[in-house]
Amino acid sequence: MFRLALTRLVSTTRISVQSSKVLINYSRCFLRNHSSELNDIKQQPTKIPLASIHQGEASKRMGIQFRCKVCDHTLQKTFTRQSYEHGVVIIRCDSCSNLHLIADNLGWFKDITQNGKFKNIAQMLQAKGETIHRITAVPTDDQSTLEEKTATDKMSTAVCTRLNEIHIEFVLNDHDTFLFDCDGVLWCAPVVLPGAIELLNLLTQLGKRVLFVTNNSLKTQRGFSQWLNEIGYPAKPEQVISTAWITAKYLKSINYKGHCYCIGMESMVEELAREGFHISDGIGPDPVSPETDWIETNTIKFDDQINCVISAFDIHVNYLKIIKAATYLSRPNVLFIATNDDVTTPQNDVAILPGEGTILASIVAASGRSPTILGKPRAPMFDSIRLAFPDVKPNRTIMIGDRLETDILFGNRQGLTTLLVFSGATSEKKLDTVKQSAEKTASDRDLLPKYCIKDVQHLLELIITQTKPSS
Amino acid sequence: MFRLALTRLVSTTRISVQSSKVLINYSRCFLRNHSSELNDIKQQPTKIPLASIHQGEASKRMGIQFRCKVCDHTLQKTFTRQSYEHGVVIIRCDSCSNLHLIADNLGWFKDITQNGKFKNIAQMLQAKGETIHRITAVPTDDQSTLEEKTATDKMSTAVCTRLNEIHIEFVLNDHDTFLFDCDGVLWCAPVVLPGAIELLNLLTQLGKRVLFVTNNSLKTQRGFSQWLNEIGYPAKPEQVISTAWITAKYLKSINYKGHCYCIGMESMVEELAREGFHISDGIGPDPVSPETDWIETNTIKFDDQINCVISAFDIHVNYLKIIKAATYLSRPNVLFIATNDDVTTPQNDVAILPGEGTILASIVAASGRSPTILGKPRAPMFDSIRLAFPDVKPNRTIMIGDRLETDILFGNRQGLTTLLVFSGATSEKKLDTVKQSAEKTASDRDLLPKYCIKDVQHLLELIITQTKPSS
Structure with a gap:
């Protein structure tokens, strides 16, 4: 099976045109901590000279840059618009030789393209809730780059997409570890929220690792897991990550x-x-x-x-x-x-x-x-999880929480997928306010979740629909 | 009697010279709150065109700008270097007709010049602890001004001068109201510091208004004045300004x-x-x-x-x-x-x-x-004092305290003279550290006192020496 991995698609134009449209597209799952990501860029500049592609061919070629999900190597490749729009594009990683599917207009890889529903990487990422940015770049004679634009756009990959039946497949396929904040998500103490226990049990049945990640220092591993057992979820003490x-x-x-x-x-x-x-x-x-x-x-x-x-x-x-x-x-x-x-x-x-x-x-x-x-949104919380479970990978972990300043910020900083529920501290109105301020203030962007959903009951229903055997 | 009032002395040179030395001199007592002062400047620009003095006469003339202490009118005048260095210079205020003595090399006004000890305004201000800045200005054909330099230099008027027998005369002559912080200044509870009670009594005998200005909200006017009476100072409740x-x-x-x-x-x-x-x-x-x-x-x-x-x-x-x-x-x-x-x-x-x-x-x-x-260093503290004592004038008030962040900052913000004692929270070493950081950080400059002295015992001794009848 091919791994899909793309950070941006660049469509270049003739340099005689003063401005060219550039299509940029992201897969959020590649993004770690923004700051470390930006450091990476600094250390290994990934420049795409907009004007360096053979000029006569410019209008017919497209460019792509992405990080290989297998070996973390950054790739820059170009291909013809003809093959991207009408044929099949596969890119082999220079470092680990893994193959990446970029476009399939011929229906050769139906297991990846949902039976031919998606023709190319842009459509696949869009279905996963990523936004497509059409940006304008001005080609010049020197080596113009997309670096600055990249930094800005990385910030806007968290788009608060309302989780639906299409995304849920990716959520389940792409994640092994589910981190749950507790109060406001699974219960509003002392009331356990509808669907919470069923969801925890279903995820465990599906082979997912479920961890309870709470800033509440009143909870011990022993006492908390005991209580979870009492309300119907057979938790082990080590599943409890408390401060x-x-x-x-x-x-x-x-x-x-x-x-x-x-x-x-x-x-x-x-x-x-x-x-x-x-x-x-x-x-x-x-x-x-x-x-x-x-x-x-x-x-x-x-x-x-x-x-x-x-x-x-x-x-x-x-x-x-x-x-x-x-x-x-x-x-x-x-x-x-x-x-x-x-x-x-x-x-x-x-x-x-x-x-x-x-x-x-x-x-x-x-x-x-x-x-x-030590607690959310700080790094030691995740360091402790990785110490206890060395096989936890940030890009295959999802953080589900109700607070932007702790749960979501924590998830974004650690490079996890983030899912906000509206059953706790954050109302839809509050999220809208933060979204608006994030347009002006870069630091607020880390407060925005990738996905949002009403509550765990709705999440449970999506997963049940997705996982039930098709008739 | 003439009132002395000067904010800067400007010595201009021929404009054919690329850079000219400009002597700038301040009387701290004119300076109110820095920010309001800067606003004043903005509203009423006081530009001295360096190159506008008649060129042939430039090397022979000097310029001065100051605010009249009587009517607050800002004056700009020039006079010959000859009269400033060898004769007498008196300037009449355009607005209120008050006369200001600028130089007296002939000993005509001995009551003002300490029996001819000081020849000009620069020497008199220097004796009061002001610093003399020699700055370089570049004359140009257009109307160059000193505005920016003025703003910067105003910040550096607090120079932590060690109070001596020359300054004490000005302190006594120029101030009617003495504001005392208490703990660390008059006592280190429960020990009353040597000289404290004698100082309070002496100032009262000299007709000064003595107020106790404390952030300590445990003190009531009644209880605190009662205690002051018990230790030997006949305080009235209204002299206590507590939070x-x-x-x-x-x-x-x-x-x-x-x-x-x-x-x-x-x-x-x-x-x-x-x-x-x-x-x-x-x-x-x-x-x-x-x-x-x-x-x-x-x-x-x-x-x-x-x-x-x-x-x-x-x-x-x-x-x-x-x-x-x-x-x-x-x-x-x-x-x-x-x-x-x-x-x-x-x-x-x-x-x-x-x-x-x-x-x-x-x-x-x-x-x-x-x-x-409400408390120091905030404005409501001084507003309350002025409400209770409407005749208190900032430029005739001195704040004596041991803390830079409260007492001294409060005094500087309110346009008071500030005197730091080393008997409390601030050591000489700490003051040196803040002085160094103030060279880099403008906001720290407001933490620096105009004067400093070891303790109230030393202040008492200076005042006794100054006020005893000469034999």
């Missing part, structure tokens, strides 16, 4: 020695203890006497073995805990780790429940220190 | 109606009550049960009459208080006020004591709202 767990993994990965001061709850104690780390203070209530109007600092006990301050979610956080955290952080070489920096937790109609990020804001202000943040 | 007091004044000035939610201490209740405002919740302990590991939001009581959230210093701040503040702030049209945003309080060797700014950081993160901040 309590990755904190322990992170400390282990840096070979940390010493005690920890942790503003957090009991879950942190349990996960850190499993990796041999000791939290000597900070968990649970540490009350300030209601009678006092000043804190006598010489009555506070400090542990000299503490070389690490961890900021996690804690409903017992108070002024005394911030004093202790800031004081430990004023010592030389004391590590500063935060589970995440979400400023809100899933909301209800009665009150705003501040998230771990609001506690972290206090400690940062008091200490003047910057923490290493 | 608790200005919060009440601010609410009154905007004609606020409704209850307040205030994260703060009892001092806030007392000051707000004096102006008729009611804090219905937030003061004192509001404990989270030590038994619980979650907060049931439907058990929290909210007051529908609260239309204002105030963030002040509070040792009883906890997660529940942040929930309440953030929830009130999610309501439409609820005001958000903060007493100040200092992230630390005066420190001791045992522990870091986080300041009100660390509590504020939490509320801002949880609510996504930006507060109106």
Whole structure:
């Protein structure tokens, strides 16, 4: 079977024409982290001289540049418009000899072209929800390139396509690992959302790896998987990727020695203890006497073995805990780790429940220190997943979440496919607002998902339709 | 008596020379807020065409531009180098007819020139701690101006001059109002610093207005003045400008109606009550049960009459208080006020004591709202002083403090003279570091004081020497 792999199609024109139309087309699945991608470009410039194709042939030839999905080699090839529009175009990778199907107007490869439904790579990518950009380039006598345009267009590959029955085939075929955010996606605590358990079970039956990726540090692997079992999904503890767990993994990965001061709850104690780390203070209530109007600092006990301050979610956080955290952080070489920096937790109609990020804001202000943040959208979350499951590949992983600033940003930064559900923190209206601002602000583009869908019930139905045996 | 008033002296040269030396000199006391000053320039361009002076006379003439201290009119005049260097130069204001002494080489005005010690305005300003800039301007055929150079040089008028017996005369003559920060200046709580009480009493005897300007919201006018009386200075309550007091004044000035939610201490209740405002919740302990590991939001009581959230210093701040503040702030049209945003309080060797700014950081993160901040270095602090004492003039007011980011920045922004003492938060080494960074970063220049001195004891000694009758 041929692997489809294309980043852009370039249609060149005679250089005597002042401006030429250039068709650019992307496969999002090639795109890793935008910034690293741009670095790659910098290191290995991939210039397509618009005016360098033999002039007499210019109107009859087309150009393509793409990265081979098998060996990661970048290819630049040209071919005739005649064969692209009426025949078959296959390109062999210079590096690994893999064959890539670019066009098939003759119906030779029906397993790839959905029984001849798609004639070329542009149509196939369009069906997967990619946008086709027609751009204008001005041919010149010197080596004009598409580099800048490439950088800009990469940003716009996340197009918030509404997931439908055509895309779902690609989603299932192209992904082995399904990462689920939990609250707002699978449930709105304590209510499990319709279709959630059925979806998890179906994906597992289909041989997909299902992982629960949550910034909630109140959850331990053990307790959380137990609860999933109770509600009908036979989860194993290792399927739970919580910030309590990755904190322990992170400390282990840096070979940390010493005690920890942790503003957090009991879950942190349990996960850190499993990796041999000791939290000597900070968990649970540490009350300030209601009678006092000043804190006598010489009555506070400090542990000299503490070389690490961890900021996690804690409903017992108070002024005394911030004093202790800031004081430990004023010592030389004391590590500063935060589970995440979400400023809100899933909301209800009665009150705003501040998230771990609001506690972290206090400690940062008091200490003047910057923490290493582990949870979504930061990289350590995905590093931990890859450490636990070395065969996880970013381009075959999909992140399903309800928050643009954590789930979707995390997925985009790590080069995953992203799917937003509207059952949680993000309404369709909010997504529209971010889409509009992303047109002006490049950094907002990373907040946009590749796909979106109403909820997991709709996702379940699409998968059922796709996977049921055809009559 | 003539009033001295000068902003710059310009020495022009023949235009046939490619570059000419231009002497620029400032009197800091003319400078208000930098930004408003720059706006003034924009509205009323004060261009000195370097090449417009009669060419044959260029080498023999000098130019001056200054703002009349009496009527605020801007004057531009030229005079001969001969009279500036060997005779007497007096300029009459075009607007108010006031006379300004520019040079006196003949000893006619000994009361102004310290018995003939100073020959001209440049020497007099230098003695006051101003720097003399020799700049290079390139004369051209068109109307070249000094505007840009002026803007840059205004930034560098704060020069951290070490206060000595020459400057002290100007400090005493030019200032009616002395604003004192307290902790780190007059005392390092609970120890009153040597010379502090004597200094306050001496200034009062000399007819100066002494005000205590503190971001500490734990202090009420009544309690604080009482304490000052106990340690030997007969303060009246109205001399105390604390953030608790200005919060009440601010609410009154905007004609606020409704209850307040205030994260703060009892001092806030007392000051707000004096102006008729009611804090219905937030003061004192509001404990989270030590038994619980979650907060049931439907058990929290909210007051529908609260239309204002105030963030002040509070040792009883906890997660529940942040929930309440953030929830009130999610309501439409609820005001958000903060007493100040200092992230630390005066420190001791045992522990870091986080300041009100660390509590504020939490509320801002949880609510996504930006507060109106009242304390130093913000303008409302000075607005309140002027409301209480309408005759206070910025150019006759000196701010004495120990913190660059609050006291000195506040003074510079409000157009006050600034004096830093090294007895508190700022060491000489830290000042040097900020001076270095100010050379690169324009915004840091506002952190630099005009004068500095070791402590109030040294200030007291200088004033005693200056004011004792000469034998």
